[in-house]
Amino acid sequence: xxxxxxxxxxxxxxxxxxxxxxxxxxxxxxxxxxxxxxxxxxxxxxxxxxxxxxxxxxxxxxxxxxxxxxxxxxxxxxxxxxxxxxxxxxxxxxxxx
Amino acid sequence: xxxxxxxxxxxxxxxxxxxxxxxxxxxxxxxxxxxxxxxxxxxxxxxxxxxxxxxxxxxxxxxxxxxxxxxxxxxxxxxxxxxxxxxxxxxxxxxxxxxxxxxxxxxxxxx
Amino acid sequence: xxxxxxxxxxxxxxxxxxxxxxxxxxxxxxxxxxxxxxxxxxxxxxxxxxxxxxxxxxxxxxxxxxxxxxxxxxxxxxxxxxxxxxxxxxxxxxxxxxxxxxxxxxxxxxxxxxxxxxxxxxxxxxxxxxxxxxxxxxxxxxxxxxxxxxxxxxxxxxxxxxxxxxxxxxxxxxxxxxxxxxxxxxxxxxxxxxxxxxxxxxxxxxxxxxxxxxxxxxxxxxxxxxxxxxxxxxxxxxxxxxxxxxxxxxxxxxxxxxxxxxxxxxxxxxxxxxxxxxxxxxxxxxxxxxxxxxxxxxxxxxxxxxxxxx
Amino acid sequence: xxxxxxxxxxxxxxxxxxxxxxxxxxxxxxxxxxxxxxxxxxxxxxxxxxxxxxxxxxxxxxxxxxxxxxxxxxxxxxxxxxxxxxxxxxxxxxxxxxx
Numbered sequence: 001x002x003x004x005x006x007x008x009x010x011x012x013x014x015x016x017x018x019x020x021x022x023x024x025x026x027x028x029x030x031x032x033x034x035x036x037x038x039x040x041x042x043x044x045x046x047x048x049x050x051x052x053x054x055x056x057x058x059x060x061x062x063x064x065x066x067x068x069x070x071x072x073x074x075x076x077x078x079x080x081x082x083x084x085x086x087x088x089x090x091x092x093x094x095x096x097x
Numbered sequence: 098x099x100x101x102x103x104x105x106x107x108x109x110x111x112x113x114x115x116x117x118x119x120x121x122x123x124x125x126x127x128x129x130x131x132x133x134x135x136x137x138x139x140x141x142x143x144x145x146x147x148x149x150x151x152x153x154x155x156x157x158x159x160x161x162x163x164x165x166x167x168x169x170x171x172x173x174x175x176x177x178x179x180x181x182x183x184x185x186x187x188x189x190x191x192x193x194x195x196x197x198x199x200x201x202x203x204x205x206x207x208x
Numbered sequence: 209x210x211x212x213x214x215x216x217x218x219x220x221x222x223x224x225x226x227x228x229x230x231x232x233x234x235x236x237x238x239x240x241x242x243x244x245x246x247x248x249x250x251x252x253x254x255x256x257x258x259x260x261x262x263x264x265x266x267x268x269x270x271x272x273x274x275x276x277x278x279x280x281x282x283x284x285x286x287x288x289x290x291x292x293x294x295x296x297x298x299x300x301x302x303x304x305x306x307x308x309x310x311x312x313x314x315x316x317x318x319x320x321x322x323x324x325x326x327x328x329x330x331x332x333x334x335x336x337x338x339x340x341x342x343x344x345x346x347x348x349x350x351x352x353x354x355x356x357x358x359x360x361x362x363x364x365x366x367x368x369x370x371x372x373x374x375x376x377x378x379x380x381x382x383x384x385x386x387x388x389x390x391x392x393x394x395x396x397x398x399x400x401x402x403x404x405x406x407x408x409x410x411x412x413x414x415x416x417x418x419x420x421x422x423x424x425x426x427x428x429x430x431x432x433x434x435x436x437x438x439x440x441x442x443x444x445x446x447x448x449x450x451x452x453x454x455x456x457x458x459x460x461x462x463x464x465x466x467x468x469x470x471x472x473x474x475x476x477x478x479x480x481x482x483x484x485x486x487x488x489x490x491x492x493x494x495x496x497x498x499x500x501x502x503x504x505x506x507x508x509x510x511x512x513x514x515x516x517x518x
Numbered sequence: 519x520x521x522x523x524x525x526x527x528x529x530x531x532x533x534x535x536x537x538x539x540x541x542x543x544x545x546x547x548x549x550x551x552x553x554x555x556x557x558x559x560x561x562x563x564x565x566x567x568x569x570x571x572x573x574x575x576x577x578x579x580x581x582x583x584x585x586x587x588x589x590x591x592x593x594x595x596x597x598x599x600x601x602x603x604x605x606x607x608x609x610x611x612x613x614x615x616x617x
Contacts (some may be wrong), residue, residue, distance in 0.1 A: 006529055013536045020570055021539050024547040027566060033558050036550075039564050044569045051540070051573040055580050058529075068590045071576070071595045074404065075569055078599030081397035082565055085606035086558045096519065100212040104249055105316035107216035111223050114307030118227035120301040124289040126274070126281050127234055130239050133270070134223050137246055140258075145316065148253050150325030212540045218545050236566045241548065244571040247590060248541075251578055256586035263590050268597025272604045394603065405596050412589060420586040429593060432600045439603055507613055 005057040012054030019047035037083055043078040048072055105145040165169030212252060219245045223225055227336060232282075236274045243267030257343040257420040260412070264428040270297035272435060282512075338487025339417045348490045349421065352479040356468060359461045359497055360503045365456070373512040379449030380410045382510035386441050398440030405433035413498050417487070423494045448513050453503065460500025464493050531565035533581030537574040544570030561605045 019042055026039020052072040059065045110135055118131030222242045229235040243266035250259035292438050293301070331486050333409045337345045373380070395474065412427025437443045446453050467489055468479040481489045527565070532617020550617035572591050 009529070010532060013533070016573065017536055017539050017543070020543040020573070023566060024543040025565060027547045027550055033562075034555060036559065036562060040566055043566055047540075048569050048573050051536075051576060053577055058580055064585070064588055067592055068576070070404070071588065071591045073573060074401070074592070074595035074599060075572060077397055077400055078595065078602055079565065079569065081393055081599070082561065082602040082606055084393040085603070086561055100209060100252060102317055103209075103212045104217050104253060105319070106313050107249070109309050109312035109316060110220045112312055113305040114220070114223045114227050116308055117301055117305040118403070120300055121293055122227075122319060123293075124232065126278055127235060130226055130235055133239065134242070137223075137242070137266070138483055141246070141249065142312065142316070143255050144250065144255055144258065146319060147325070147327075148309070148324050148325060149321045150323040150363055175257070186427075188293075211534055214538060215541065218541065221545075222548070234560055237560045237605065238548075240564060241567050244567065244594065247594070248571065248578065250574055251575065251584060251587065251590070252586070254582075255585050256590065260586065260590050262594060263594045266599055267594070271601040275601075275604050316520070327566075351545075397599070397603075401596070401599055408596055412593065415589070420589065425593070429596060432597055433532055436600050436603060439607060499607060 009054040016050030039058045101148040108138040108141030232278045240271035260420045377513045380513040381515040382445045395440045423498040427498045430502035431505035460497035463496045530581045533577045537577035541574045
């Protein structure tokens with residue numbers, strides 16, 4: 001039982017780490033700001049999401065699990081807002097609001 | 098060399114960089130940033146001293162991760178629990194004169 | 209161990225970049241990164257209380273404060289930027305700072321191990337405070353005088369900021385007008401973030417008695433949430449002349465001070481608590497102190513009054 | 519069949535290694551802060567550092583058995599939102615009414 005949970009954790013965390021790798025590669029390699037933004041959101045949403053998912057198999061207690069999930073939700077919300085603001089500013093002639 | 102020592106060296110380097118920035122940057126905001134770097138480094142040095150006061154075995158880092166039974170008491174707080182001192186006055190909250198080893202961490206936590 | 213070395217190198221690299229960056233904006237961004245990495249270092253040093261504070265104040269609040277300051281100071285700083293030191297002083301400074309660093313680094317490995325500590329005493333007297341987090345016990349009982357003075361210092365800092373306001377705006381609204389579009393995504397996000405943030409702030413405040421957390425940390429979160437709501441145009445700061453606002457600002461230090469004075473009668477010393485009621489008294493102090501600190505920090509971030517009272 | 523304590527130790531080591539990996543990736547992303555060129559790029563890499571830092575912190579805290587790690591991560595996530603918004607607004611000031 002615990003072995004299976006650990007295995008799931010390892011899988012999910014590895015997948016999350018992969019998305020961080022992808023996000024960084026995109027941030028460094030993509031030519032223009034908008035496509036870099038696209039790469040960044042993958043790392044944000046999926047990378048952290050999968051790490052949180054992996055750690056959920058390890059927590060004991062409902063509150064700790066809820067907190068973990070809210071960490072991800074907060075990061076999602078922040079990421080979505082900021083990418084919108086950046087994208088509008090990065091667009092030629094765009095204004096932030 | 099323990100993990101705490103590594104961070105102690107890190108703190109020493111931070112103090113140096115911060116001091117350098119404080120001297121060479123003419124802009125006030127850059128000076129404030131540099132000053133904050135010094136502060137971070139000094140606190141880190143204090144934290145390392147406190148950590149050395151708390152470390153039980155030399156097995157810092159890897160060793161502590163190897164202990165399974167949630168060693169919360171020893172791991173989370175840099176405190177040693179030895180019944181060597183008995184409480185002086187029973188009636189009042191003893192306002193112990195915490196020396197800077199403990200106060201360093203606590204000050205950072207409060208300010 | 210490898211992890212520790214990597215993290216330490218990363219912290220130093222980010223710090224070096226904060227110093228070396230050409231424009232102030234990049235320096236502020238990397239300073240926030242530095243705060244976040246330091247929080248990780250404190251976790252590694254088994255000091256989650258400090259990590260929590262570093263995350264809240266070092267990274268978050270200071271970052272917001274600095275970014276505001278950098279956009280205000282841009283005009284003023286431009287002339288100062290031309291006063292860069294020449295090569296000679298630059299080298300002398302580099303030499304001096306290397307010597308300081310090397311000196312400190314030589315001390316680190318020869319620190320006594322284990323170093324003298326009062327931790328066992330702090331732990332032994334913990335039961336009398338009714339708290340189970342020794343750090344909170346240090347802040348609220350053993351060294352309560354420091355915490356009291358800190359709340360006063362914050363208040364004085366706010367007065368200093370307010371005193372920068374021009375006469376015609378005195379008593380007016382703090383900070384600049386935020387030009388926020390009520391239809392924008394920021395407004396939507398803020399509407400979700402604000403209730404969540406208030407909940408987290410109260411949670412962090414409340415668990416301070418048993419786990420890392422406490423009034424400063426909770427208050428920081430509440431202040432950040434208020435500023436976020438202001439940036440999104442959801443709230444407009446009260447004019448600084450409002451009576452209730454000023455009462456809120458001084459309530460924390462005042463209650464703290466009065467309970468401290470009462471300590472003379474009930475427990476024989478300033479800021480001493482009778483053991484039976486220690487936890488209750490600490491809680492009575494902490495609630496107004498949290499509100500006062502939150503209001504003070506938020507107003508510090510908002511800046512001096514820049515618009516007349518409406 | 520390995521002892522349970524060994525397995526947990528292996529898990530702790532794995533989580534620590536994963537935290538190190540994520541942190542390395544994010545540190546590489548920080549190179550964008552150095553090169554910019556636009557303020558938008560800087561905010562992006564700060565954003566990536568925030569998310570990666572939170573992920574590394576969660577992994578580290580679980581590996582070291584520090585229960586307060588989740589609370590620290592919560593604060594970081596909330597304040598990362600706050601700082602990113604402040605950065606995004608500040609950067610706009612920089613690019614539009616500056617230079």
